[in-house]
Amino acid sequence: xxxxxxxxxxxxxxxxxxxxxxxxxxxxxxxxxxxxxxxxxxxxxxxxxxxxxxxxxxxxxxxxxxxxxxxxxxxxxxxxxxxxxxxxxxxxxxxxxxxxxxxxxxxxxxxxxxxxxxxxxxxxxxxxxxxxxxxxxxxxxxxxxxxxxxxxxxxxxxxxxxxxxxxxxxxxxxxxxxxxxxxxxxxxxxxxxxxxxxxxxxxxxxxxxxxxxxxxxxxxxxxxxxxxxxxxxxxxxxxxxxxxxxxxxxxxxxxxxxxxxxxxxxxxxxxxxxxxxxxxxxxxxxxxxxxxxxxxxxxxxxxxxxxxxxxxxxxxxxxxxxxxxxxxxxxxxxxxxxxxxxxxx
Numbered sequence: 001x002x003x004x005x006x007x008x009x010x011x012x013x014x015x016x017x018x019x020x021x022x023x024x025x026x027x028x029x030x031x032x033x034x035x036x037x038x039x040x041x042x043x044x045x046x047x048x049x050x051x052x053x054x055x056x057x058x059x060x061x062x063x064x065x066x067x068x069x070x071x072x073x074x075x076x077x078x079x080x081x082x083x084x085x086x087x088x089x090x091x092x093x094x095x096x097x098x099x100x101x102x103x104x105x106x107x108x109x110x111x112x113x114x115x116x117x118x119x120x121x122x123x124x125x126x127x128x129x130x131x132x133x134x135x136x137x138x139x140x141x142x143x144x145x146x147x148x149x150x151x152x153x154x155x156x157x158x159x160x161x162x163x164x165x166x167x168x169x170x171x172x173x174x175x176x177x178x179x180x181x182x183x184x185x186x187x188x189x190x191x192x193x194x195x196x197x198x199x200x201x202x203x204x205x206x207x208x209x210x211x212x213x214x215x216x217x218x219x220x221x222x223x224x225x226x227x228x229x230x231x232x233x234x235x236x237x238x239x240x241x242x243x244x245x246x247x248x249x250x251x252x253x254x255x256x257x258x259x260x261x262x263x264x265x266x267x268x269x270x271x272x273x274x275x276x277x278x279x280x281x282x283x284x285x286x287x288x289x290x291x292x293x294x295x296x297x298x299x300x301x302x303x304x305x306x307x308x309x310x311x312x313x314x315x316x317x318x319x320x321x322x323x324x325x326x327x328x329x330x331x332x333x334x335x336x337x338x339x340x341x342x343x344x345x
Contacts, residue, residue, distance in 0.1 A: 011041040015267025024138035047248035080104030155274040186263040188224040202234035284323040300334035
């Protein structure tokens with residue numbers, strides 16, 4: 001009965017969380033090796049799952065376009081009915097997406113218990129522990145287990161050869177030779193209190209260039225150019241500004257080329273960790289235990305208390321002292337202790 005299962009994964013909406021779900025999808029394929037797996041994912045996150053070998057189909061959720069409003073939802077329901085999925089795993093806790101799966105003809109609908117949508121699911125799962133890591137959260141939903149082996153929770157981010165060639169050419173145009181050490185800093189985050197002060201980024205970048213003689217590149221989405229402009233205006237050296245010049249896959253290829261990646265809590269941070277690059281992760285108002293890197297080798301996590309409750313998830317915080325208390329010296333100390341920039345290539 002399970003040989004030709006058609007499974008739909010109903011994904012969450014954020015890059016990091018979608019990445020954290022990839023071990024669960026891999027586990028699902030191990031449980032049902034002959035299954036056909038589709039993923040319904042927001043268009044801004046689709047690149048996280050592209051070229052993943054265990055996913056047969058990606059259905060892009062376009063809530064600003066073809067799936068917008070009532071008739072857009074009707075169109076999505078029709079699309080799902082045509083595809084004839086028999087089982088849905090709802091990683092997203094949305095009532096609407098559970099209803100869409102029901103109306104889309106998916107007979108088995110499995111998700112975590114949420115009171116308002118409990119009657120829309122055929123199997124309501126209780127979260128096994130409070131405060132569990134997101135990767136464990138998704139893995140448990142599909143397997144009913146909390147893995148003892150942390151390697152089972154390694155995230156998947158697949159990069160194509162064309163993306164690596166693009167980055168090679170991008171760096172060549174910036175006169176970065178293949179044997180030159182490269183540091184990539186990703187300074188922005190999806191909300192302001194997660195961002196390290198621009199003065200700190202500027203000082204750190206100048207120090208890394210002067211002390212280690214590295215090529216230093218800043219990455220970011222084109223909409224984050226103002227963040228980069230503020231940092232660059234405070235620097236005495238001239239780094240490489242790659243803001244808006246890479247897709248998500250190309251950003252992964254850039255990280256893969258890097259000798260070190262430095263980032264606050266963000267989707268790109270978790271891409272760097274998934275690619276097993278030496279990484280400094282700067283955390284403030286969010287929980288390391290829930291959304292921090294699970295991999296400990298070649299990852300340094302910086303988080304300090306500043307007389308307030310951490311994590312607070314206070315998006316409207318005007319003080320940002322939990323980020324300000326982390327100094328440039330703290331980051332440099334992490335780098336020097338691990339000898340990241342003086343290792344043999």
